[in-house]
Amino acid sequence: MKFARLGPIGRELPAVLVDGRYFDLSPIARDIDGDFLSSGGVERVREALRAGSLAPVAGAGSLRIGAPIARPSAVVCIGMNYAAHAAESGSTPPDVPIIFLKTPNTVVGPNDAVEIPRNSTKTDWEVELGIVIGKRTSYLASPAESIDHIAGFVTANDLSERDFQMAVSGGQWSKGKCAPGFNPTGPWLVTPDEVDYQNLALRSWVNGEARQDSTTADQIFPVDFVVWHLSQYLALEPGDLVLTGTPEGVALSGRFPYLAAGDVCEIEIEGLGRQRQEFIDATNERQHHE
Structure with missing residues (x-):
């Protein structure tokens, strides 16, 4: 469904x-x-x-399309979960999942306008498969148990401000991940029976030009492993959102310009739907997100 x-x-x-x-x-x-x-x-x-x-x-x-889940209690993200993206970021593929957090108030509708943060010069896009948790998840015995704790999947754009993330971060990433509207989600929450979640095409475009084109089969740490791994360190609650990383083709690679006011970013995941965001300057009237 x-x-x-x-x-x-x-x-x-x-x-x-x-x-x-x-x-x-x-x-x-x-x-x-x-x-x-x-x-x-x-x-x-x-x-x-x-x-x-x-x-x-x-x-x-x-009608406007909102995020397909109401505000979660947590948004937990996996960094550099595709080898090619790790390489374009100047890093070797991780041996264990890298975890960072986004604030829940970043979750907005898939087509809502997004403000470029004040003082930003490096706002970036990241198409990602999102996992929505269906029941409390803690200390799972094996990755095979993960699917029983997954309510479904969503398309998500893990928007990032790279200067905030890297240069003024103090060693953590979340400063560059938590600007208002930095997690467009949806349009749908799709139940696991409708998708082959470990073999989904992910794509992104900026102003109609192709950027990312990959598949979840290329993940270093697959979905079931990610949920099991997280459960060893924290308790995921029903309705929480887990973002599973982005493939290569972002502005951080140096191959493309960063986003600016007036740009339009579109992302799509096979079977989970497509998003479209127009980026606006932060000095414009602030949108009151959900």
Whole structure:
């Protein structure tokens, strides 16, 4: 199934996409969040669809698309999880997963405008497969247990300010990862039964020009390993978001210019949907993100 949240910022309507039509989940779900995912919400939706009890969302095509999950309690990210991206970053592939955090308020809709941070000269794009956690995940016995803790997958853009990340970081990356709007997510949360998550094409474009073109099969640490590994060091809660790294083809490589006001970035992951962000100057009126 494909879950979505439609409507104005802060007033999104939970919905499910079936055969090109959005159906309103508000009679059976307050939101697409940790409570919904951990309390049998997905199965309730399946039953409602079988019963034909869900009404279509009126005017769905004209509604803003929000992030397909409400604000998570944590956004945990894996760095340099593709060997070619590590190389273009000037690093050797890691022996163990590199972990950094983004603040939950970076999570915004897939097509929301994004501000270039004040004093930024190196805002960068990163198409990434995102994992949404479905139930509390701690000390898993093996990677094989991970799939039982995964609610689904999303397209995510791990936007980064490289100067903040590298030059003024103090040794940590998150300073360059947490500007408002720096995690466009969606359009859909797709359940694992609908995708071959370890063999998905990932692509990005800037102003219509191709940038990244890879597949999740190229990950150094695959999805199941990542969730198991994280569970040895922290507890993931239902609704949390895990970003699994980006392939080569970002501005950090030196092959492309960084993003500037007026640029348009598009990213897409096979089966998970496409995003489009226009970048605006931070001196413009600030958008109030969800």
